[in-house]
Amino acid sequence: MTKFPNDFLWGGATAANQLEGAYDEDGKGLSIADALPGGPERFSIVNQANFDWKIDTTKYKYPNHKGIDHYHRYQEDIKLFAEMGFKCYRFSIAWSRVFPNGDDKEPNEAGLKFYDRLIDECLKYKIEPVITISHYEMPLNLVTEYGGWKNRQLIDFYENYASVVLNRYAKKVKYWMTFNEINSALHFPVMGQGLVKSNGADEKKNIYQAWHNQFVAGAKAVKIAHEIRPDLMIGCMLLYATTYAYDSNPANQLAALKENQAFNQFCGDVQVRGTYPAYTESVMNRYGFSFKDLDVTADDLKVLKENPVDYIGFSYYMSTAINVTDKSLETANGNLVGGVKNPFLKASDWGWQIDPTGLRIALNELYNRYQKPVFVVENGLGAVDKPDENNFVQDDYRISYLRKHIQAIAGALEDGVDVMGYTPWGCIDLVSASTGQMSKRYGFIYVDLDDEGHGSLNRYKKASFNWYQKVIETNGEQL
Ligand code: BG6
Numbered sequence: 089m090t091k092f093p094n095d096f097l098w099g100g101a102t103a104a105n106q107l108e109g110a111y112d113e114d115g116k117g118l119s120i121a122d123a124l125p126g127g128p129e130r131f132s133i134v135n136q137a138n139f140d141w142k143i144d145t146t147k148y149k150y151p152n153h154k155g156i157d158h159y160h161r162y163q164e165d166i167k168l169f170a171e172m173g174f175k176c177y178r179f180s181i182a183w184s185r186v187f188p189n190g191d192d193k194e195p196n197e198a199g200l201k202f203y204d205r206l207i208d209e210c211l212k213y214k215i216e217p218v219i220t221i222s223h224y225e226m227p228l229n230l231v232t233e234y235g236g237w238k239n240r241q242l243i244d245f246y247e248n249y250a251s252v253v254l255n256r257y258a259k260k261v262k263y264w265m266t267f268n269e270i271n272s273a274l275h276f277p278v279m280g281q282g283l284v285k286s287n288g289a290d291e292k293k294n295i296y297q298a299w300h301n302q303f304v305a306g307a308k309a310v311k312i313a314h315e316i317r318p319d320l321m322i323g324c325m326l327l328y329a330t331t332y333a334y335d336s337n338p339a340n341q342l343a344a345l346k347e348n349q350a351f352n353q354f355c356g357d358v359q360v361r362g363t364y365p366a367y368t369e370s371v372m373n374r375y376g377f378s379f380k381d382l383d384v385t386a387d388d389l390k391v392l393k394e395n396p397v398d399y400i401g402f403s404y405y406m407s408t409a410i411n412v413t414d415k416s417l418e419t420a421n422g423n424l425v426g427g428v429k430n431p432f433l434k435a436s437d438w439g440w441q442i443d444p445t446g447l448r449i450a451l452n453e454l455y456n457r458y459q460k461p462v463f464v465v466e467n468g469l470g471a472v473d474k475p476d477e478n479n480f481v482q483d484d485y486r487i488s489y490l491r492k493h494i495q496a497i498a499g500a501l502e503d504g505v506d507v508m509g510y511t512p513w514g515c516i517d518l519v520s521a522s523t524g525q526m527s528k529r530y531g532f533i534y535v536d537l538d539d540e541g542h543g544s545l546n547r548y549k550k551a552s553f554n555w556y557q558k559v560i561e562t563n564g565e566q567l
Pocket residue numbers: 103106224268269327403466470513519520521522523528
């Protein structure tokens with residue numbers, strides 16, 4: 089098997105809103121994640137016309153409030169990551185911990201101090217921090233008072249926030265990402281853009297306007313980052329779902345190509361190349377509007393052009409198959425990105441179609457499209473774990489999933505792809521983003537906490553913990 093490069097960044101990934109808890113401590117403001125009800129019906133509640141972001145604890149549970157209490161247990165958690173041999177740790181900064189309302193004049197020093205401590209804890213073990221500036225966690229006030237990312241004013245708020253965290257941490261932190269899974273908004277605009285029915289989520293034009301604002305904000309962050317530290321690497325972050333035509337029918341091939349452009353490629357094309365792609369107008373026309381309907385200034389286009397990202401971070405969980413010719417085919421319901429069921433693939437318990445080869449294809453597609461390094465910053469199997477009486481989980485299903493995906497990365501290296509690293513999602517169990525469940529677990533570390541919020545919060549190593557430790561120790565030789 090192809091060897092992994094010596095500086096390959098093995099690690100794990102998390103997001104502030106899904107593990108920190110302490111949602112109202114030390115001056116933190118409310119974020120959109122704090123107002124999302126827990127449970128598999130999370131998205132259907134949010135999609136109701138009368139969803140108004142009010143926190144109602146008599147009606148719903150809010151698992152993100154407690155997370156897994158990482159805010160108070162980060163030392164124990166980082167120590168476990170170090171024991172696994174992590175070379176890097178991808179986490180996000182909670183915007184609402186630094187700017188509680190998003191539009192505050194001054195940052196919250198107590199919030200910044202937490203990340204000082206977290207970063208130093210990583211560095212103590214020679215773990216390279218990889219920071220996502222905004223991961224599904226914008227200050228709630230920016231949605232209720234400003235209408236979310238479709239409002240241009242957010243560019244300034246984000247620029248200010250990015251400038252504060254970059255100035256504070258860039259000396260110690262080389263790897264950054266601007267927005268988590270920016271393209272996911274095409275299918276669920278609530279998480280990344282703060283758009284729900286009441287503020288225009290149903291109108292695609294708003295999603296594209298919000299994206300434009302995010303592209304500009306992200307490019308400004310890139311500019312600041314490079315001014316502070318020229319060797320700093322700041323990437324975009326895409327949700328990549330490798331897209332196949334269901335069969336060789338040219339109509340399905342064309343539909344797959346268009347879906348690929350609209351979902352996988354559009355955001356990356358702007359952020360990596362710094363210009364809107366040739367198919368922009370055709371995608372927008374499909375949704376009933378034109379590029380000229382968007383609020384885009386000449387200055388915006390200049391900022392985009394001058395500040396492309398340095399690498400492409402992406403999450404990979406599933407592939408999708410596109411069919412427009414046979415209406416009788418079953419849709420892949422669990423797949424966040426739609427499509428039909430692929431008869432060659434099995435799905436996870438949550439219906440996500442498992443496809444390691446799709447990861448090798450994704451890596452090839454991304455690298456050969458952009459010729460910039462690619463970084464697999466999320467991947468993993470959400471599964472129900474059943475601990476034994478000693479709280480040990482024999483998660484062979486997870487090991488098997490990860491092994492095949494790592495083999496796919498090795499295959500891509502063999503294909504000549506420049507892969508920077510691999511940070512499996514939820515390296516420690518945490519609250520699921522799409523369903524707000526604890527029972528959908530990804531971790532190498534089991535956290536004793538259930539969907540009702542009961543449990544000791546104690547941490548226990550799963551079988552996959554020792555397995556992954558060996559993978560890192562042997563630099564991917566022993567899988
Ligand atoms: C990605 C997100 O979509 O997938 C994470 O960046 C998320 O925030 C992860 O947790 C897994 O999804 P879920 O819904 O199973 O938590």
